[in-house]
Amino acid sequence: MTFSGRFLNVKEPTGGPNPQVPVSAGGDRELPGPARKTASRGRGLEAGPGRRSQSNRPGSGHGACAAPCPASDRTARVTESSVSVTNSVAARSRSGVRRAKAPLSASSSVRVSSARALGSAFSSVLAARAVGVRAVAWLLLWEAAGFTSTPATAFSAAPTDTGIRAICSEIILRQEVLKDGFHRDLLIKVKFGESIEDLQTCRLLIKQYIPAGLFVDPYELASLRERNITEAVMVSENFNIEAPNYLSEESEVLIYARQDSQCIDCFQAFLPVHYRYHRPHSKDGETFIVVNNPDLLMYCDQEFPILKCWAQSKVAAPCALKNKDICQWNNMKYKSVYKNVTLQVPVGLTIHTSLVCSVTLLITVLCSTLILVAVFKYGHFSL
């Protein structure tokens, strides 16, 4: 579905799509797939970023938005997600949001209806003249480009308009596990919906609970701190690195998140974890470790009203890695992409026990007998 395509279909007196807008492929269809949307959008909006200044009028664009505001910020984000903008920054945030789409898919109908509303609003203008069609089409395209490619600036353009900010945007947290095998990397990405200018002075701390099936090597963390790769520290004492799962306990790790250079509103944290050995299983050769969502803590030097959206309680934790001072961090509520992360661990199969024991003992006894025979045969026994 293209914004302009829809509007062209409905209003076009000349028939056929506007040749200047090469969206004919997608223009006739209702809601084609995301890829097509992306492609057609991309081509149509090549000139988009350049015309941003023209379209970013706080007038009609935002005025049209004012009514279905909550839907429209979703719209903005969703349509933003369907725009292939060459800017990799937007691409990164978009991909993060697209994955979070599962709960937001219901908004597609909202998107269609709001777009239709906009389309019909303009149709009355268009019906007047055939010549004006193209001009207005271009104007609308530029506005759409400006509107969709910079949602952040669009919002920041009206900071004082508290009527728009009726509802807080959400923090989206995503946990990923990289690598394979017994040594994995836990990557936690946090994305704020709000503009980060307010939040530049804030720090984010992630309190991750490590289940008994995993362990974190504090010495490895120390070496990563030295190399400035990640800032993480273990909270619990008395851990045994070599113990199996059933003899170990849960532990806690504090990770000081860093700004993600590739994404404007994002923080990320990285933690290497290792599997412990688990009990052998009777049926499958695998068992599961569940990593729950962490606590997200934020501390700002000043009090921002936006924090009230998310802060649910206060937690005491060290202000910074090398600092011994304790600050009162705000425990933030967030929306998580996945309910939790499940890791598969290979374990031994107890159905093999009798076979393994008998064969092992047999072969070791056989080998030792052979060696004994050789010793008696070639050795020189005397006292």
Add this chain to the structure above:
Amino acid sequence: MASPKHWGEWFLGLRVTPAGVFGVAFLARVALVFYGVFQDRTLLVRYTDVDYQVFTDAARFVTQGRSPYLRATYRYTPLLGWLLTPNVYLCELFGKFLFISCDLLTAFFLYRLLLLKGLGRRRACGYCVFWLLNPLPMAVSSRGNADSLVAALVLATLYLLATRQVACAAVSYGLAVHMKIYPVTYILPVALHLLPERGGGPGPAQPRRSFRASVFEFLKRLCSHAVLVFVAVAGLTFFALSLGFYRIYGWEFLEHTYLYHLTRRDIRHNFSPYFYMLYLTAESAWSFSLGIAAFLPQFLLLSAVSFAYYRDLVFCCFLHTSIFVTFNKVCTSQYFLWYLCLLPLVMPLVRIPWKRGVGLLMLWFIGQALWLAPAYVLEFQGKNTFLFIWLASLFFLLINCSILIQIISYYKQEPLAERIKYD
């Protein structure tokens, strides 16, 4: 069939002096140490072993006057932490240079022992090359593992015994057992080696004695001067060290230095053939009896080998350690160094045709590779390859045993030289 040229004779053809070979070996190790520094700084995968970091951290605690056991996974004698305090005061590379020097000291003892056996300088040097220019001990020492310390102490013990300095040998032996427990198995062959000749010597056939009388006579011989001195001094050294450290560090010292190694049940994957069996039965009622069942072959074999080969102490110790490592419940690649350091001494007497020798060596490497492949898949790709690891470890056991049998069968004892009188 033309007899294959023995390695020693081939080496004679080369014009190298022992000093030259030692020099090259030293330079190669130093180069590896500096390469390690470079790799640690640039690549993500470090060259230095984790153990070296453990030693350095423990040494740091010692410099602060605290217990080295505050460092998790430090399971060694406090002596090592004390020895490595210059790591903290001077330079972090001090420990590695210490281990390299112990490597060379080991080679020096090998050389002297070979000379004592009657080999020429060039031939002796030729055999030492198997330790000096062998990449495995080079890599192990330059990465910061402390195994060369124990190897040097064991070789020192053997050398001092060969030169009839029983008391000094006993001190060195006590120290070696304090640092790593495995030399304790040598006590039986050493004691047998130090026995005086049977009264009466080779002569007319002895009158038939009852079993009890023979045992009694054996025990009497066991209480000879040399044996008593050795056992007493070694025991005294060991207990003095243990008591001293116990007074300083308490129960932690005993737990980490000795008990951990004796009762260690490492169920994580390793070369041992018993690994999977112990992992599956870790919590079952059979666990203890299976542990005993795994210990019996080791015990029987070690006793038999002691009584068969005690006259040639070096060969006996080599067999002891090989059997110990092969049949142990835990086996990692570091353990191979324990008997590798004795291999150059054994080689002159084990006349395996070199083609067969190379074939056995290749087979040994293939056995390791066959184990490393499923272990890698398990650890770095997370697939369940436990059965394959188990089968590979059994195959590796079979290969090790066949190598041992070949060595035993090709061992040509020296013409029964007169027993060195120790009294």
